[in-house]
Amino acid sequence: MDMFKDKLLSSFIVFENQLNGGKNTPFHQQRRKAIDVFEEKGFPTVKNEEWKYTNLKPIFNKDYNVFLSSEESLEFRDVRRFFLSESDTYKIVFINGFFASWLSSTTHQNYDVCTFSAALERHRDIIDKYAGSIGRNEDNFTALNTSFAREGAFIHVPDGRAVEKPIEIIFLTTNNENNTFSQPRNLVVVGRNASCCVVERHQSLGEQASVSNSVTEIFADEGAQVTYHKIQNDGENASLIDSTTVKQKKDSTVTIHTFSFGGKVTRNNLEFDLEEPGATANLYGISILNNRQLVDNHTVVNHIAPHCQSNELYKGIYDDNARGVFNGKVHVYPHAQKTNAFQENNNLLLADTASVDTKPQLEIYADDVKCSHGCTIGQLDEDALFYLRQRGIPFKEAQALLMFAFTTDALQNLGIPELKNKLNRLIARKLSVSLDFDL
Amino acid sequence: MLKIKNLHASIDGNDILRGINLEVKPGEVHAIMGPNGSGKSTLSAVIAGREDYEITEGSIEFAGEDIMELSPEERSHMGLFLSFQYPVEIPGVSVTNFLKTAINESRKGRGQEPMPAKDMLKKMREVMAVLEMDKSFMSRSINEGFSGGEKKRNEIFQMAMLEPKLAILDETDSGLDIDALRIVSNGVNKLRSEKNAFIVITHYQRLLDYIVPDFVHVLHKGKIIKSGGKELALELESKGYDWLKQEATV
Numbered sequence: 001m002d003m004f005k006d007k008l009l010s011s012f013i014v015f016e017n018q019l020n021g022g023k024n025t026p027f028h029q030q031r032r033k034a035i036d037v038f039e040e041k042g043f044p045t046v047k048n049e050e051w052k053y054t055n056l057k058p059i060f061n062k063d064y065n066v067f068l069s070s071e072e073s074l075e076f077r078d079v080r081r082f083f084l085s086e087s088d089t090y091k092i093v094f095i096n097g098f099f100a101s102w103l104s105s106t107t108h109q110n111y112d113v114c115t116f117s118a119a120l121e122r123h124r125d126i127i128d129k130y131a132g133s134i135g136r137n138e139d140n141f142t143a144l145n146t147s148f149a150r151e152g153a154f155i156h157v158p159d160g161r162a163v164e165k166p167i168e169i170i171f172l173t174t175n176n177e178n179n180t181f182s183q184p185r186n187l188v189v190v191g192r193n194a195s196c197c198v199v200e201r202h203q204s205l206g207e208q209a210s211v212s213n214s215v216t217e218i219f220a221d222e223g224a225q226v227t228y229h230k231i232q233n234d235g236e237n238a239s240l241i242d243s244t245t246v247k248q249k250k251d252s253t254v255t256i257h258t259f260s261f262g263g264k265v266t267r268n269n270l271e272f273d274l275e276e277p278g279a280t281a282n283l284y285g286i287s288i289l290n291n292r293q294l295v296d297n298h299t300v301v302n303h304i305a306p307h308c309q310s311n312e313l314y315k316g317i318y319d320d321n322a323r324g325v326f327n328g329k330v331h332v333y334p335h336a337q338k339t340n341a342f343q344e345n346n347n348l349l350l351a352d353t354a355s356v357d358t359k360p361q362l363e364i365y366a367d368d369v370k371c372s373h374g375c376t377i378g379q380l381d382e383d384a385l386f387y388l389r390q391r392g393i394p395f396k397e398a399q400a401l402l403m404f405a406f407t408t409d410a411l412q413n414l415g416i417p418e419l420k421n422k423l424n425r426l427i428a429r430k431l432s433v434s435l436d437f438d439l
Numbered sequence: 440m441l442k443i444k445n446l447h448a449s450i451d452g453n454d455i456l457r458g459i460n461l462e463v464k465p466g467e468v469h470a471i472m473g474p475n476g477s478g479k480s481t482l483s484a485v486i487a488g489r490e491d492y493e494i495t496e497g498s499i500e501f502a503g504e505d506i507m508e509l510s511p512e513e514r515s516h517m518g519l520f521l522s523f524q525y526p527v528e529i530p531g532v533s534v535t536n537f538l539k540t541a542i543n544e545s546r547k548g549r550g551q552e553p554m555p556a557k558d559m560l561k562k563m564r565e566v567m568a569v570l571e572m573d574k575s576f577m578s579r580s581i582n583e584g585f586s587g588g589e590k591k592r593n594e595i596f597q598m599a600m601l602e603p604k605l606a607i608l609d610e611t612d613s614g615l616d617i618d619a620l621r622i623v624s625n626g627v628n629k630l631r632s633e634k635n636a637f638i639v640i641t642h643y644q645r646l647l648d649y650i651v652p653d654f655v656h657v658l659h660k661g662k663i664i665k666s667g668g669k670e671l672a673l674e675l676e677s678k679g680y681d682w683l684k685q686e687a688t689v
Binding site for chain 2: 386
């Protein structure tokens with residue numbers, strides 16, 4: 001891992017030289033601080049408690065191209081399957097880290113749906129106020145991302161506005177010849193009583209190894225409503241380290257759905273700061289993995305202010321040699337009375353060789369709170385299977401139907417019908433069945 | 440239709456069935472009665488193909504075929520139905536979608552085309568009227584939050600939709616109040632024909648006032664110790680099982 005770390009450190013000098021005028025901005029001072037943090041910390045090892053179950057050595061012992069080249073031959077029909085809709089969504093699309101304008105549909109009317117690099121030029125005030133103020137700057141991967149942060153999605157919804165179409169953020173990688181390393185950086189700022197709905201996807205298109213170290217910062221002002229969906233269904237050689245941090249003000253609601261259906265290693269760091277009363281955080285996750293895939297969901301909810309609510313429900317189905325990790329921390333600060341925090345993690349293991357490590361962590365420093373947590377690991381219910389088969393539903397379909405049923409409570413809050421259909425199809429394909437019903 | 444010969448079955452090394460002989464012909468209704476633990480539910484599970492039981496001896500023929508090696512779904516496709524004593528709850532799957540899947544998988548298993556949605560809906564409405572079920576039922580998740588009576592009614596509803604050749608009703612009367620019992624029995628009686636048959640498993644004779652059997656068998660310690668006509672049920676009601684148990688041990 002040290003070799004790749006050294007390569008990144010020297011790449012920073014090259015990167016800095018490319019920036020020209022960009023070097024004199026306050027944001028660049030953050031990059032400089034961040035590279036120092038990364039130089040000091042490097043990549044985490046399994047000795048780090050937060051990475052105990054996820055060994056990154058097999059990933060970072062390889063070499064990766066850090067400066068990728070643009071790829072302009074892709075057309076919409078080549079990648080149609082990764083999108084929800086051809087026309088009914090805003091789109092911010094990147095190929096190898098470069099903005100693909102011909103696949104995108106951005107806007108600056110009423111609100112901004114554009115690239116991070118464009119925002120670095122035209123929205124410096126917002127960048128300087130929010131970028132780097134929400135994420136965990138001391139974290140290894142966040143620091144590494146910040147050091148090179150230049151491109152990604154930027155969404156800014158001013159007070160009282162509602163983005164009426166879903167926003168699709170898609171990162172495509174053409175890793176046909178080389179291993180690739182990319183670092184998208186997203187910023188979502190939603191004003192008072194404003195709202196938006198986002199679907200994010202990382203997709204590698206080639207056979208070589210790819211790693212994406214993605215950082216997303218979300219700010220929800222008073223009364224804001226944000227729904228953010230992450231669809232993770234990448235190839236067997238693709239890994240993703242996603243760090244998403246959310247800061248919430250009074251009476252805001254932020255819901256993050258994480259669907260992990262594929263990828264070599266998928267690590268989701270999801271952290272919420274509930275800073276003012278009345279804020280609600282919803283965290284829903286569904287992981288369905290097989291082969292040698294690994295998903296590691298690390299969540300933290302910081303109940304800083306009183307009268308806030310958090311609901312967390314993660315469901316996992318693991319087959320073959322797949323592994324799951326769930327580490328859910330709820331931190332209730334001393335003054336956060338009347339906190340309501342619910343956490344649950346349920347898992348199904350379909351093979352003896354599949355495994356799950358699940359660890360709820362509650363740190364409660366207030367005395368008038370309601371906190372619950374629970375986790376289960378089990379197999380499919382034999383009685384239920386027999387019941388379905390008795391009604392003529394074949395074994396495999398019966399299994400799939402029960403797995404659908406198992407995930408259903410984590411799916412029920414999906415607001416976009418196209419997304420629901422797409423997920424149903426993805427789940428069905430993942431379970432290799434064709435079922436002619438919808439949920 | 441169903442021929443069971445010298446059937447022995449065990450679970451985890453415990454013998455539950457110890458030589459059952461039973462023949463059911465089209466148009467017949469057989470009642471199987473017996474005290475708790477006599478093997479009634481095991482018998483129905485073994486006929487339906489539950490894999491937890493080991494069949495150590497004997498044979499089961501259904502519709503002229505040896506079904507011992509067939510999966511539960513294959514037996515179902517042949518027209519075998521088991522109404523469960525404890526129907527399973529399946530959250531997130533509506534009664535309608537479940538039935539649609541069950542009916543069309545069964546048709547596929549028999550090499551038939553899927554049933555047109557319109558026909559299916561029409562039939563659902565008809566059956567629901569007979570069983571005095573509310574329309575809202577169709578969009579509810581299977582058995583989730585159903586009362587005991589609703590679960591049993593749902594079983595009979597599915598039976599009527601699947602039109603089996605042989606239906607085994609395992610303690611369908613348990614958990615039913617007298618009105619529900621009447622409605623459920625009425626549903627069963629409407630389905631009775633010269634072509635199909637029923638095995639009614641029950642602890643009490645009460646159900647047999649409504650679904651009148653042609654034959655009554657008494658199961659005890661994994662064996663049928665007495666068979667007779669419907670009057671046997673009445674005799675059991677007044678005398679209990681003890682006189683038969685004694686007779687059997689003599």
